[in-house]
Structures are given as C-alpha cells and as structure tokens.
Amino acid sequence: MAINIVLERPAEYGGTDYDGLWKKMIHELFEEFILFFVPSLSEDIDFSVKPEFLQQELFREVIDDRRGKSIADQIVKVYLKDGKEKWILVHIEVQGNADPDFAKRMFRYYYRIYDKFNKDIVTIALITDTSNSYRPDTYHYSFHGTSLTYTYNMFKFTDFKESELMESANPFAIAILAAQYANQTRNNDEKRYRFKYKLFKMILQKAHYPSNEQRMYIASLLYFIDYLLQIPVELSKKLRDEILQTKEGKQMVYIDKENLPLSWAELEVIFRKEGEEKGKKSVARNMLEEGMSVELVAKYVTLSINEVKKIAEEM
Template sequence: MLTNIVLERPNDYRVIDHDGLWKKIIQELFEEFILFFIPDLAEELDFSKRPEFLEQELFKEIIQEKKGKQIADQIVKVYSKTGEEKWLIIHIEIEGSPRENFSKRMFRYFYHIYDKFNVDVVAMAVLTNNSNVLTKGEYHYALHGTSLTYQYNLFKISDYSEDELLNSDNPFAMAILAAKYVHETKDDVEKRYQFKIKLMKILSQKRKYPHEYNRMYISVLIYFIDYLLQIPLELTKKLREQLIEIKEGKEMVYINRDSMPISWGEFERIVKAEGREEGKAEGKLEGKKEGKRIVAKKLLEDGMSFEFVAKYTEIPMEELKKLVNIPN
C-alpha cells in the first residue's frame, strides 16, 4: 500500500522557527514519530523503504488556500507491508496555540485532500502548548436536518507526564519532553538552562536505543533541543563548559559553535578523519595528535578557556598558546 504523508515544508535549523524545527525532526525521526503517536499505523508501514518527500507543487491547489502557515505543504510517500495499491494520506499539523476555527480547518484540509486524490485520509494534529482550547479532535456541522461530524487524531504534549517520557524507549519522547520544558520555563531562563543540561546529559547516557542508530538519534535530538530550548548567550557559554558527555567510556565534549552545534559524530570526524588526513605522512600517532590540535584550535577560537581545552585534549598549555599565537 502506497502511503502519502502530508507535512509542512521544514525550515533550516539556522532559522529560529519552532514550526520548522518540529517538521525537521519529524522528517529525521519519522518512524519514531509514527510509533510514538499512532503505533497501530506504524505496524502497517514498511519503514525499510525510505520515505520519499515529494515536491509541494503536487499539492498546489490546496496550498493556495492557506494563509500564513495554516496548512501542510509537503507530501511524503511510504509503503505498507502488504503491498496493496491503496493510498493513505496523513495530514500532520503542529500548532502552538490553536485558533478558534482549528477543527474546521482540519476538516477543510481533509475534504480537499479526499476530493482531489480520492484516497483514504488519516489526519492528526499535535499541539505543543498547554492550551485547553481544544479538548478533542472533532468538527461538527448541523443545519436544518443536514449534519456531519468529522473526527481526527488530536495529541497534546501537555497530556504526557515527565516520568512517562523519561521511561520511554522511543527517542522521540525526548523531543516531546523538550517541548514540555519550553512551556514550563517560558519566563525562567535559569530553569530552562537546567532543563537543557538535564536533557543533554540524559541523551549522553542513553544505551537503550538500538546501537546502530544511537549516534544518529543523539545527534538529531541535540540539534532539536539546542534550538528549541534557547537560552541567553551568557548561559550558552556556561553550558559549553559544563557539558562533558560520556560515550562508550570516553569523555567527549559537546560544542556549540556559531549557533550550529557540533554533534558527537562531527566531533569524532574532526579528531579521526581530519587527523588522519593531516597525519598520513607522519603515521597514525602523529595524525591523532594533529587531529587533537585541530579540535583544540576550534575550541579556543570559540571562546573556550585554555584550562578547559587543555584538560580535555591533553595538550600542554604552552602548545595551546602557540596554536592561537599567544606568547608565553
């Protein structure tokens, strides 16, 4: 069964846009997203076949109706385990504060999709705030004997408890927990700072995710958390020096450089790949040393203290000063 999933076009992580961040992480952790919210649907899909995100032109007639960012404008193809030639469209909309006519708009999206493509539609909305405006996913119309009731899947992040999310084996639960923390720390940056450290340390100690996916999960989630839980510059600098992550028994450093985090995988590539490249002529040992020097220089240029860099790269202070041309 060929399935179409409708999503809003994601934005780059560099853009401070909560909608864009959510759509991005849904694309990167799509299977985990479906498993978290609609496990019955996940059972029907064949995730071994990579989802195909289609061009928004295929949805142009429906997109033209939207105002601002009210409608999803991306279609994704996935395949079921049965191989049936039935089409399924999943409409995903994530809103912070749903407007009064939210359910009516969900219905309109439904019938436009159904009418244009003549396919079965599974609709879902994930609300990221603590609003009580919506209590159920339903739109009802009635006029002089003519009536209809449209129901869709409605998920509210505020309905999930912290313990439930912390104990979940699904990596997407960490994204949901980060969203809860956003609203709990709306007016308290110090508390947000503490929650941010908490989440990243939890991720550094995660071992229950499948080993082959562990690094990918952590990298994706760190990007998401870093931008969703924004903190002032002074706290960001403090965060840099406190995040000593433990991975496979080795101390690793989480670095935030120019608002673009360097994940563990990228850190390791700097140490290993660049180090090997620079040190080919001098052998593996020298290559590893050169890799450390490259990382150390990047850290110092990013404002990290000499003491911090010396401790975690094991490079003498005198040599570090030479890297940035500072006299002894």
C-alpha cells in the same frame, strides 16, 4: 493513504522556527514519529523501503488557507508490507493562539485532500497550547436533518506525563518533553538552562560509542533541543562546561574537546561525519587517548585492528 499531521503551537516560542524544527525532525526520524503517535500504522508500513518526501507543490493548492496562514507541509510516499504504495501527508501548521475554527479547518483539509488524491487519510493534530479547555478533536455539522461528524487523532502535549516521557526510548518523547519545558521556562533562563542540561544528559547517556542509528537520534535531538530551548551565550558556555564534567560528557569521544562547538546544534554535524573514514579515525584516536584497548576501539569504530594500531603509533 494519507496522514494529515497538524502542529498547533502557542505564541510563547517567539522567533524560533518552531514548525521548521518539527518538520526537520519528522523528516529525519519519520519511522519513530509514526511509531510514537500511531503505532498501529507503523506495523503496516514497510520501513525497509525508504520513505520518499515529495515536493509540496504537488498538493499545496489543496490545503492553502485563504487567510494566508503560515503552512509547512510534506507528502511522504511509503510502501506497506503487502507491497501497496501509499501516500502520507505530513502537514505542520504554526498558529499563535487557540483557534475556535481549528476542527472545521481540519475537516476542510480532509475533504480537499480526499477529493484531490482519493487516498485513505489519517489525521494527527499535535497541540502545544497549554490551555486545558482547548481540545479540538472533533468537527460536527448539522442542518435540518443533514449532519456529519469528523473526528481525528489529537495529541495535547500537556497530557503527556513527564515520568512516562523520560522512560520512553522514542526520541519524540524527549522532543515533547522539550516542548513542555519551553512553555514552562519562557521567562526564566536559569530554569531553562537546568531543563536543557537535564535533557542533554539524558540523550548523552545513550551516546557512548553509538551506532549509526543512534547517531541520527542523538544528532536530531541535540539540534531540536538546542534551538527550541535557547539560552544566553554565557549559559551556553556554562552548559558546555558542566556537561563535560559529567560521566556522559567525558565519554563523548566523538567530540574534539579542544574545539568543542559553542552551539550544541553543531554536534549534529559531528555525528553525521562519524560515518566517514576521517570521522572514524578521529573517534578511534579519542578512544585510545581515554585508555581504551585497541580491540575495543576497533569494534566500535568498525576499523581493523591493524588500522587502529597504526593510529596509536601515530599519536
């Protein structure tokens, strides 16, 4: 089985490595990605076996377009719950404008992949274009009695309702929100700042002494949003200060408040270090400074009570 995932974006994002941002997040939160867009498929995959992302050189010649378009693609090897090995193709494409030949190109990818690997294929097209009329989800061919129709999953970001995305616990709901906001604020830094503040606060509400799984969610989202919704340096500083004044910001005990990263993307590094012994001690120290009990600190950072007491004595 292969899943063909295609991302089409408008030109408004400028120099941002948009395909790279999505590729990174899909790689890190692959289970959540499948759960959000193809929940029926997620029920069949055994995610207790870590997906294996294979080298793209194995199949790049199959889907490379003659027009030299920029393509970022991945193959993911997964196992189903019945023990069968399957391959999932993750294909992300960056394109500046709505392409009238998009559906035809998707069909070409489909039959090339099928012919090369003889795998079942699920195609997912993610469309960030803001035009209501551009909805390329079907390719139809007919010529003197010979015809075929190829239909695939197409998700238009503008179709998602903001209220529903905000209620979802899936990190890709926030990612789509960020993409919507990026389109709405391409020429308005102040408005983008407000949206960015809103998203960061939403994320950090879930970040109070997070589990390892939550840290991955938070790290990936902070990185994604920070680069997608880029704002001037002075607004970044303002954002940092404003967040620290919120209840959520004050409880971000995993941050060194005296040396807070200017770029919120650097929080990703902090989160990933939380699993290390040094990171645990840093978190414990910050929690103790906030007046938390030794027992509570020990519970959240998975250190023994004696270890936490020792940290408290050294403060």
